[in-house]
Every structure is written in structure tokens, then in C-alpha cells.
Amino acid sequence: VHPPPAMGACASADESGDAYIVEQLPPNQLEALYTFKLLLLGPGESGKSTVLKQLKSIYNVTPTQGEIEECKKALHQNTLECMKVLCDQAVAFDYEIEDEELHKTAEWLRDEDLLYNDALITPDQAKAISRLFECEAIKNTFARRDEYWILDAVEYYVENVSRFAQKDFVPDEKDMVFCRIRTTGKNLETKLKGPFPGAGEKDEPSKITYEVVDVGGQRNERKKWIRMFSDVKAIIFLVNLAGYNQVLYEDKSQNRMAEALQVFGQITGWRDESKKPMAKKNVIHGVDIFKNVPIYLLLNKKDLFEVMIHKVGLEKTFPDYKGSSKSDQALEFIRQKFREKCPPGKEVKIYDITGVSRFDVKNAFREIEKDLLKKHKPRIKDEIKKIISEGRKQNGAEKGCVVS
Template sequence: MGCGESKHGDVSPGEQVEQELEESRRNSHYHSKVLLLGAGESGKSTFGKQLKMLAKGQLSVSEMALYRRAIRENLVESMKTLLDAAESMGIPLANAELEEEAERVRSTELATADMPSTLGYDILKLWQDQGVQETWARKDKFWILDSTPYYMREAVRLAQDSVDITEEDVVMTRVMTSGVGSIEILDPPIKFTVVDVGGQRNERKKWLHCFDDVKAVVFIVSLAGYNQVMFEDATRNRLLEAMELYVDVVSNPIFRDTPIHVLLNKTDLFAEMIQEVPLSVCFPEYGGPPGEVLPAISFIEGKCKSIMAQCCPHKKLTVTPICARVREDVLLGWKDVTDTVRATYDVDVKR
């Protein structure tokens, strides 16, 4: 049997293999892994969702179905949490006639997204009750989803069987990250793999498996956590937990030469909260002007830089305040990361 003409022209089989190996090495060289780290409820997954939608343009039908189910569960879970917290704190419903509505919410199973469309009206009525509002005002005493007000405002729409969820719904949906997920972002010549791992305490043991060959770390902190408790431990302040975890990350020898970017997230919630609750409830040493947002954020930024200076002297740290639900903020935070990674390749080329 004769040999056919090579589709690669005059390139010999050996040269063809070498070309393919070289292409593989080049692709590998320009493949950058970025880790998304942070404590639970930091907004890390929201940041990841925004990146995914920016990269893909739109989510698949199956992904939209998942978020549709999840946000309806978030809606019911949030009201159940409020009713349970009200009971534990001895706060009755201001309108006793709403007990039937409260019982219908309590009896709704979270395991299914099925609910009568009338449940949305029940939830909205309960949200407007003065007793429930008093409970919400004391949310620093118990764990509850940050997006609860959004779910309540949209309760009637979200409870409809025919609801088509929006992009904003997707961003506001809370799906707890379990295990390790990744997002592929092509930004020629670099291909980014953004790795998102769960932030809850029981998920952190999985982090070590993701630490190899990382080009950058994005550590996300919820500013609003200064006056909130953890999902796993209602006695533990969220921001103090995040700062302790941040120390563990920046002092890890494996990240000694890895750029670290801190995103101070949830600036919108922080701006509202700081008007009512001073930052000194979390940091007694804070002496900035009460109710002013920028000095308070600068103080937390200073904390992050001080920790870095102690753990890794002379290492540069980028700190960016963002609101991950706002796409422009996500783009701003992500640009800082990509610029840093691109600079490492520029150095390689110059060498």
C-alpha cells in the first residue's frame, strides 16, 4: 500500500510531532489558573457568576432552570428564617391574623421548588408586618441571606409557576458552593481558568488540592460582615472570620510569589449598614467619623495591607472595593487581576 500525500505538505512526521508539541507547550504556557478564595457569604460565587455570564454571554437552559429553582428556595428559606428568629427572640407578629400565612410558609418544603402561586402574596404580607420588620432590624443576631429584601420585593413574581427569571435574579440567587467549580475565560493569548471553592469551614479542607501552579489569588471579603454572624457559627463575626482566613492565605508559603488581590465586596450593603451601626462594633480601635463610608473602607483596606506587610514584607497588594452584583465593578476587579497576570508574561518575554 502506497503512502498518501501528507496534508501538512513537505513536513515530515517527526517535524509534525515537534510542531504539535511546541503548540501544546505554548498553550500550556499561556494557561493561567486564578483562585477565588474567601469565607462563606463573601459574595465569591456572585463574582464568579458574573464572570461566567461575561464569558459565555448567556447561561444555558439547564443553568437557568437551576437558578429558577434555587431563588424560589431562597425566597421561602428567608421568610422561614425570619419567622424562626422572631419566635426565638419573642417577637410576635403585629397582625395576629397573619398566623395562617405564617403556617403555610413554615409547611412549604424547601426540597422542592413547587409552591402555590398564592404563597408569594403570603410572604409579601408577612414581610410588611411590623413584627417581621423588627426581626429583620435585628439581623445581626442571626444568620440570614443578604438578598432577603430583594426576594421579598419580588415574592409575588417569583412564586408564579410560569416565572422566567432575569439576569438580576441569577446574580441575587444564593447557591452554596460545594466542592470545586471552574470557569474558563479566553482573553488571547491567555486562557484563564478561574477556580471557585466553597468558603464554609467544612469546605476549606478541599482548598489544598487547588493550590498548585496558581498565577493569581483573588480573596473576596464581605464588608457587610462587620455586623453579621456566620452561617456555621452564630457566635462568630463574619468579617473577623474572613480576616483570620486571609492571614492563613497570605502567610501560606505556596503563595509567597503569587500576586494576591483583595476585593472588598458588598459596598452597597456596607454603605447602608454603616449609617446605623458603627464599624467600632467589630474594630473597637476604629476612630473614624461615624456614618462615613470611605474612611471606614479605608480602615479595612489598611488592615489588609498591614497583614500583608507583616506576612510578606515588600509584597505588593491590590485592594479594590466592589459590589459584585454590579457588572462594572466586577469588570474593574477582574481587570486588576488580568493586568497583573499579563505583566508576568511580559516579564517572561523580556527575559
């Protein structure tokens, strides 16, 4: 519903008349046209929630008291969970913890109920955890982290555990980024509003809005993705680069990058032509809805990847890799693997980032924004024209003048 254009508008059906009427569009209507619903997709732990946290910080959405409290609890739980995994795994690897005190700490951490009672770590427990992390058995276990599942931020949690355990501890921005809360159940839609990029033309609003949907990534959450598909203006697909050397949380026998490639192929609508009848069954129904939706691929956790690639070659997961252990060569190989999971004609823009770095997320998002505007502008301009012409007709009818 638009206000009637100002007097004389029905006489000026030329370009300048359009611009004139555009200025009469209420700002909220123009802003609504420049509202983009973005879907964050990717397997569990690829970094969707981390990227969203960074975007919130970039768009000055301050965390609520509830979120800060939730983060505090999560940091304690994350630390305990990591330590529990390490202690269990040390036993599985037959690494003996000789020191009696440390052994006791390890037994406490291995208790099945540890993660169910939401207990916060005390300062004494924090000290014990730090000591335990430094002992031979746990060090050796940690060195073999590619053989079992563990959260990626282990070191951050252990390094900061004594701070977390302080009575008056309040998580800072970095803690907020590093805490890991599994996204389950409801999908989290976040509104981000910022200044419109660039100089701003007559038919552009002063603000641009993003509605970012962060969905659960684990296998059991993926069925819900399909319901989020309507009205999506872009998909941001996250992949954990370090996943070439890691296994899944929900299936310890599955390599994380293999899983990411498969899910990515489902989203782009790629079909394995060599297995036509089979492939159809495996495809999430409805991905064709994404045919015209731009997909941006964020290869995340570059920090971990760059360290890892010097220790474990890409050929471990991709026997066809013939390149060196240089990270840019390996990275290009991975990019190519993902490009190959796009159906012919589907272009995907790829950025590699360290999601825990605000700077990286900001830069990548600026590029995405630029591209998104370029892609959607023709459609938005058409919609504006439609609104104007309807406004004219309405105005003409009201005034009794005929507009061609």
C-alpha cells in the same frame, strides 16, 4: 512539541530571528502560555460565586438550561429560607404576629420540612409572603438582622417573589446573579476565553484564557483549598464588607469580618509573631506555596456596607477604630486591617466592589488582568525563549547545523 522553524531559522539567532520563530509557534501553544488559573477564595457568602457569574457573563459564557433550572429552584428556596429565618427569629425576639392569616403563613414557613421537599412557591403563597414581610413583627425582626444569620439578598427575593411564582417564570440575568447556591462538593472550574487586552505584540496571542476555580467557602470546605494550589497564577480573595456587622452561618457567635481577616492571614502566610508556637498550629499547611502567587483582595458588598456604616459604627467590631461613620474612612481602616495580615514584602492589591454590579466586577477584573500580565510576562517571555532555543536545537540537529 513544536513544528520546526521555517528554513533559514537556524542562521538567525538574533532578536529578529526570535520574533520570526515566535510567529511560527502554533497559536494554541502561545495561548497555553497565556492561560491563567485563578483561585477564588474567601469565607462563605463573601461573593465568590457571584463574581464568577459576573465574569461568565462578561466573557459571554451563557448559562446552560440546567443552570437556569437550578437557579429557578434556588430562588424559591432562597426566598423560603429567608422567610423561615425571619419567622423563627420573630418568635425568638418575642414579636407577636397578630393577624390570624399572617400568623398561619408564618407557621407554615417555620415548618422544619419546608426546605426539604423542594416545593415551588405558588402565586397565593407569594402574595402571603409579601404581606407577611410588611407586618410589624417581621419588619422589627428584619431591622435587627445583624443579630442572626440571614442571606444578604432577602429584599431582592421578597420584592420579586410574585414574579418567581409565575407559572412561566424564567430567571433573567439579574436573578441569576442574586440566586444563592451553596458551593459544596466539587470545585467548579470555569474556562473563560476573551480577546487579549491591549494592542497585541508579536509574541502575544490573540486570546487570553482564565481557568477560574470557585471553591466552597464554609469552614468545612476549606480543607480542599490546599489541593487546588498547584499551578495557580493568582488568588482572588473575596471579603464581605458588611460582615463587620454580621455573624457566620456556621457559627452564629463569630463575626464575619473577624473570620475573613483570619482566613486571609492564613492564605497570605502571615504569622502572628507574638504567638509564634501557637500560630503555627493554626496555619493551613502548605500556604507557603502561595508565597509567590499574587493575591488580589476584593472587598465586596460595598452597597450594603455604605448603608450599614451610617447605622452601625465600625467601632462595634474594631474598638480601635477612631474614625467617623464616613464610608471612605471606614473602608480605608478595613483595607489597613487586611494589609496588616500580609507578611512583610507581600504586596496585595485591593479593590472595593459591589459584586452584584457587573460594571464593578468588570472594572476590577480589568485592573487585575493588567497587573497579572505585568507580573507574569517576564516568566512567559522566558518560557517562549526556552521553547525557541529548544526548537532551534532540534531544528539544528535535524539539519545538521550547530547553533550556539
